Amino acid sequence: MARNDEKQIAFSVRGLTKTYGEGAAAVHALRGVDLDLPRGEIVVLLGPSGSGKSTLLNILGGLDSASSGTASFEGRELLEMSDAELTSYRRENIGFVFQFYNLMPSLTAYENVELVTEIADDPLDPGEALEIVGLKERTHHFPSELSGGEQQRVAIARAIAKRPTVLFCDEPTGALDSTTGRAVLHVLKNVNEQLGTTVLIVTHAAATAQMADRVIYFADGAIREVVENETKLDPSEIEW
Amino acid sequence: MVSPLDRKLLRDLARMKGQAAAIAAVIGLGVLMQVMMGGLVNTLDQTRQTYYDRYRLADVFAPVTRAPDRMLDRVARIDGVAAAETRVTGSALIDITDRELPIRAQAISIPDTGGPRLNDFFLVEGRVPSPGHPSEIMLLEGFADARAIIPGERLTATMNGAKREFQVVGLVQSPEFLYTTAPGELVPDDARFAVIWMRRAALSAAYDMNGAFNEVLVALNRGANVEVVKAKLDLMLDAFGAAGAYGLEHQASNRFVSEEIRGLRISATVVPPIFLAVAAFLLYIVISRMVQSEREEIGLLKAFGYTSAEVSIHYLKFVLVIAILGAIAGALGGIMAGRWMAVFYQYYFKFPFLVFELDKSSFVTGFVVSILSASVGSLFVLRGVFNLTPAVAMRPPAPTDYSRAAKFSQGMRRYLDQPSRMVLRRLLRHPGRMAGSVIGIGTGMALSVATLTMMAGFERAVDLTFSVIDRSDMALTFVTPLSDRAVIDLARQPGVEHAEPVRVVPVILRNGVHSYNGAIEGRVQQPQLNRVIDKRILPIEMRREGVILAEPLADILRVDAGDMLTVEVREGRRPVLEIPVIGIAQTMLGAPAFMEIGALNRALKEPGRVSGAFLSVDSAKRDQIVAAIKDMPAVAGVSQKEDARRALVELMNTGPGATRYIMTIVAAIITFGIVYNAARIARAERTRDLASLRVMGFTRNETAFVLLGELAIVTLAALPMGVGLGYYLTYLIVEGFSTDIYQIPVVFSPSAYGAAIVAVVLAALVSGWLVKRDIDRADLIAALKTRD
Known part of the structure; x- marks a missing residue:
């Protein structure tokens, strides 16, 4: 615990709930979550689908609203932010990587990264970002000309190019085979180490937990357990 | 340096070029009509003035x-x-x-x-x-x-x-x-x-x-x-x-000439805005559904931190490029079509030269309407998307709850297979979206109905004039009014079956400030050869006590049956008379007024005078009769009905009426444009579903059925709407085509409605075929790999 005290807290969450729908049809995605996440760590949120981990990620990323509770980023309350404040919060601090890459099919790899560097304050050069994810050779290819793993790496390059404080990854390897998946995780690890970016990975692939500083187990919309790994494995050592 | 968003815009435009072109064409045609008619009228008016001045x-x-x-x-x-x-x-x-x-x-x-x-x-x-x-x-x-x-x-x-x-x-x-x-x-x-x-x-x-x-x-x-x-x-x-x-x-x-140009100006004022309004409405529907289908990308851009304003501007640029390109193409096409029409009318009006003059206001109207309808269509949808949190927007809309729709069709389970149920439930679940398509196709069809009905109206005008109203074979005009004995003599000519006298007197008709320079035609009490009919096409009997006005004349003078009219006779002793209006007649040609011939002559104090006659003749002896009339010095002119009929048809085909052909073509293109767009959008919305069906083992035809079944039902639902809307639109358009010289009746022409229905069904078949070809070619894996 001593280590935590040295680190700055990035996210602080208290009594967070999220309910979709009303009455009998209501779905309780989050049923009261309390959590503190320090900066600079790789955090893996594990749990079966529907356990609420993606909902938490979306709320922390400023993509979704909560029903009750508080969630702050570096002391600023996210749930009280206006639409415009959330937009600039995302613009300045957050990078997203999605399971299905969400690249713009009509833009090249380079241009997809540029889409973000365009609106960031002190971005990486798109070429540099692509180099970090190992795609220097494929910068001018369109998404349709890239494999799934390559597309996901473009998505990561796009997410990190703005030098975000936090990188949110929702099932980043969900659509990939194990070899490609490992390569993607490797990129995430490098980002964490090289840029000091806090990386939050939501997944239901338990093996991913082995590369994390901290693992949060989710079930039924609540945190069941938080485990801090004494030793982290390199993605290449992870057994799937 | 072009920003990545602008590059996305250009590439998206290139990718959707077919659909973008169809949308641009719809609005372009609306603008084309506006610019063409405005330019045509201004050119003709300016040319006439210049011609008059120069000569x-x-x-x-x-x-x-x-x-x-x-x-x-x-x-x-x-x-x-x-x-x-x-x-x-x-x-x-x-x-x-x-x-x-x-x-x-x-x-x-x-x-x-x-x-x-x-x-x-x-x-x-x-x-x-x-x-x-x-x-x-x-x-x-x-x-x-x-x-x-x-x-x-x-x-x-x-x-x-x-x-x-x-x-x-x-x-x-x-x-x-x-x-x-x-x-x-x-x-x-x-x-x-x-x-x-x-x-x-x-x-x-x-x-x-x-x-x-x-x-x-x-x-x-x-x-x-x-x-x-x-x-x-x-x-x-x-x-x-x-x-x-x-x-x-x-x-x-x-x-x-003035009357013809005035008629064209009325057409130019009334008709193109109807086309433009329909095109604008279609643009609104198409654009809003297109933006709707971009929902996920909008959510993604928001997730990256793009502001609502930046995203809106991006999509506005997208639709504005389409709308403005369409408007520019329409304006250029309108200028060219207007010039081409002007050259056509140059021969008709016999102008030795043309002074081209554009109607600037029609450009402004065309562009403003296009840009507004496109912007409103997209902003309306964008506002809806922005109301969602980015996380929700980025997800495809949660599988729609079909449980409500299921209730409707539960009883049909026994009769309908799975794909039919998919079609039906989707239609029942998205009544708004379906209504949009139905209204769009219905409106396009209404345009076709109206233009085709107008065509039938032109035929009806000729037919009523020469088969129902005028049943004579020839009409004679005397050099000066003669004694009514002249008609009796004519009737005695071999080959003349029947002769009916007429007395035409030039007059100025006045009702307060409203006046009309025309003539009163004196007719026998129950005319047989050239009849006066009412709105129900029943003959009107000439009565002694007053004058019967053609409907357009009654409109000009703002009088109705029972009102008094001041009649200034412009012949002979030029008396000024007060005569009551006793009836309104339906006429297709001119704006005549009728009186019983005896009453008219008494009012003029010139009893027993005739100025012409209508004859029905034995067609075998026609040449003989013409030869006999030729020797009569009192006869100033003879018009044979066939000549008159030919002249009227020619007038309608070369005068202002000629624009009806262009309008019918434009209406047909607009109708096709909206049907095709509806099919394309439905296909874009369901790419994944269709691929899934194929993967599951449905055949191409079975898969296409799910989409085309929807198109078929929407098209069928649009037909009655097109019929109803077309009926009212016809009144608006026909109004614009009637001139002082001829009037176009609104007729219920089953064949016009039939043709419009066939056109819409044909458009649906062609669109369906084009879309099915697309489905057949679709890359299943690619469609399924697309994020959902």
Whole structure:
């Protein structure tokens, strides 16, 4: 615990709930979550689908609203932010990587990264970002000309190019085979180490937990357990 | 440096070029109509004005019986008169063939040296008659063309009772004779009225007018009071048999041209906005659904931190590029179509040149409407998307809850297979979206219904006029009113089956400030050969106590049955009468007024007078009858119904009515555009579903059924709507096409509706085929790999 005290807290969450729908049809995605996440760590949120981990990620990323509770980023309350404040919060601090890459099919790899560097304050050069994810050779290819793993790496390059404080990854390897998946995780690890970016990975692939500083187990919309790994494995050592 | 968003925009446009082009075409056609009609009307109006100015058409015409040349100086000194000129005119008869009746002509003098100061002419071919060669004449080009007469030919004409031989040396056009109408007829016909120009000395000799004139032409200073000048002219020339000076607005040809241009202007004001409004509505529907399908990308951009304003601007640019390109293409097309139409009308109006003039306001209207409807369509959807949190927007809409729709179709489970149920439930679940498609297709179809019905209306107008109203074979006009014995004599001619008298009296009809220069036709009590009918196409009996007005005339005068009308007779002793309106008649041609012939003659105190007759004849003896009539000096003109019918059809096909063809084509394209767009969008919305079906083992046809079944149901639902909406739209459009010269009735034409239905169904089939081809070609894996 001593280590935590040295680190700055990035996210602080208290009594967070999220309910979709009303009455009998209501779905309780989050049923009261309390959590503190320090900066600079790789955090893996594990749990079966529907356990609420993606909902938490979306709320922390400023993509979704909560029903009750508080969630702050570096002391600023996210749930009280206006639409415009959330937009600039995302613009300045957050990078997203999605399971299905969400690249713009009509833009090249380079241009997809540029889409973000365009609106960031002190971005990486798109070429540099692509180099970090190992795609220097494929910068001018369109998404349709890239494999799934390559597309996901473009998505990561796009997410990190703005030098975000936090990188949110929702099932980043969900659509990939194990070899490609490992390569993607490797990129995430490098980002964490090289840029000091806090990386939050939501997944239901338990093996991913082995590369994390901290693992949060989710079930039924609540945190069941938080485990801090004494030793982290390199993605290449992870057994799937 | 182009921003990545702008590059996305360009590539998206390139990817969707087919659909973008279809959308742009729809709005472009709306703008095209607007610009074309505006430019056409302005060009014609400007050309007419320039023609009049350049050839110094007189402002006031003052016919007299015979006045000495010295009066010219006095006329020229009247306050407000800028220029004055005298001339000699006379009526003549031209013999063309033995078989035909002689053709009525007007002979007009030109000065013995030089050209006319007023009412100049444009020499198209040949030369001006040489002074001192009294047999040389020039002919109106329209007549010469219709009769295939070329300079150098000889021609026999009767002037003032004497038959003389002439040589045609030139063909001319004149702003005074853009239209020529044979006496007793409403529809102009180049072939049946001629104008002859001769040197003054020769013409004066023929009409015994040496040292005298029988018409004064006057050009006015700017700002001069026409009424005052007319009054002074009448006073000054009263002793010389002044028939009453009249202004350009009452000059026959100018009145006709003005009326035609006015009709076109009304069409241009009424019809294109309807097209533009329909196109704008379609644009709105198409754009809003297109933006809807971009929902996930919008969510993603928001997730990256793009503001709502930035995202809105991006999509606005996208739709504006389409709308503006469409509008520009429409405007350019409209300019070209307008010019092409103007050239077409140039021949119709016989202008020697064209002064192209665009209608700037139509550009503004076209662009503003296109941009507004596109922007509103996209902003409306964007606002809805922005109301969602980015996380929700980025997800495909959660699988729609079909449980409600399921209830509706539970009973059908037994009868419907799985794909049919998919189609039905989707339609029931998205009533709004389906309504959009139905309304869009229905509106497009309504345009087609209206334009096709209008076509049927034109045919109906011809048919009513010549089969129901006018059942005679020929109509005779006498030189001057005769005793009614003349008709009895005509009826006795071998081959004449029936003869019916008519008395036509020129009048000015007045109701307060509303007035109309026209004529009253006296008819027998129960006309058989040329009938007067009401709205139900039942014959109206002439009653003694009042006048029956054609509907457009009643509209002009703002009177109804039971109102009193002031009638200023312009012939004979020129009495002013107060006559009640006793009925309203349905007419297709002109704006006539009818009275019982006996009552009319009594009111004029000229009992037993007739000015013409309608005949029905034995067609086997037609030539014989024509030959007999030819020998009757009292007969000024004969119009055979077939000629009149042909002239009317030609007028409708070449005059303002000609635009109906273009409108029908545009309506058809717009209808196809909206059906095709509806099919494309439905396909875009369901790419994944369709691929999934294929993967599951459905055949191509079974898969296509899910999509095309929807299109089929939407199309079928749109048909009754198109019929209903088309019915009302017809009234709006037909209104714009009726002119003072002919009226177009709104008819319920089953074939027009049938054709519109066939067109929509055909458009749906073609669209369905195009879309199915797309589905068949679709890359299944790619479609499924797309994030969902």
